[in-house]
Amino acid sequence: MKFIDLFAGIGGFRTGFERAGFECVFTSEIDSACQEVYEQNFGEKPFGDITKIEPEFLPDFDILLAGFPCQPFSISGRKLGFEDTRGTLFFNICQIIEQKQPSVVVLENVKHLIHHDKKRTFKVIIESLKNLGYKVSYKILNAKDFGVPQNRERIFIIASKYKIFDFSKLRKKTTPKLRDFLDNEGDFEILDKSEYTLIEQIREQETGLLFAGYRNKGTWRKGVRPNTEHLSRVHRQPNRIYSIDGVHPTIPSQETSGRFFIYIPEQDIVRKLTINECYRLMGFPENFKKHRRLSENYRQVGNSVAIPVIEEIAKSILKQNLLIDEPQTEIVGNLQMLLFS
Ligand SMILES: C[S@@+](CC[C@H](N)C(=O)[O-])C[C@H]1O[C@@H](n2cnc3c(N)ncnc32)[C@H](O)[C@@H]1O
Missing domain, CATH: 3.90.120.10 (DNA Methylase, subunit A, domain 2)
Structure with missing residues (x-):
């Protein structure tokens, strides 16, 4: 149950997956102010630029997490494979996937990603993941459906090796009122x-x-x-x-x-x-350590993810058995039945 936290920001993804019982084995974040906050809270300084990572030197992991910046692709070939995304940060993510073959990949972005560059960006992302051998599903999720009173829509793309992730299995909550989250x-x-x-x-x-x-x-x-x-x-x-x-x-x-x-x-x-209330609306714990500059806090928290959404995704990955190759389990089971009957 190991994951890597790419484009980690201040660790919103990490907090959600840790709450579900997963262990972080590697982090990358280029921004020094985010690195500082990350280190204060998780006790380790993230590796910097993802483009400088040699995928083969990464530790093994089951899940790759990335809330990556949205960049235009200049598609030259006709394949729509990840080779076409060379020079973008999505290309670096794909290289890591190809080398490390995680069971699950969770990508997060603004919902506009779907329409970016006449929908081409999104198409390339989905096709690239499929070409890498993954089953891909995606959905726009709203933080207000997961226990925090914030209308925050983000697109989640989940690629899995063995079985497609079923978004309808996520457990939603009734939307709380903003007043219950205020000082x-x-x-x-x-x-x-x-x-x-x-x-x-x-x-x-x-x-x-x-x-x-x-x-x-x-x-x-x-x-x-x-x-x-x-x-x-x-x-x-x-x-x-x-x-x-x-x-x-x-x-x-x-x-x-x-x-x-x-x-x-x-x-x-x-x-x-207040800034504390902003962090609460994103689902951060009360004891989360912030940056010393207020403007930096506003930037960091706005760039982050609504943690309760991430936590529910993490729990659902477990419940849906996405880390296990079930068909193989079935085959083994059938073989055992044959052998022992
Ligand atoms: C949308 S934010 C993700 C925030 C994160 N999900 C969180 O919960 O705080 C994207 C992050 O990618 C980082 N980033 C951009 N280019 C990068 C690169 N080349 N290598 C590593 N991190 C990068 C940015 O500094 C930014 O913090």
């Missing part, structure tokens, strides 16, 4: 009433978000770092305020000043979500 006390940044407008009737959105109001024009730009306005959707809608009786929108990595504002009906106040 009751603290040094909260409360907005002045002149800074926002509440709408008359809170509007429930399909995603489970309860739209309560917006920050007034002129105030919402406060906290935007110069020249970063184009970076995320949050920069375009940072003025939206949601009620704590619903879920929270996706915590993005680009919002390094953490401009997430929530409405607390019983106190009739709007306040900023």
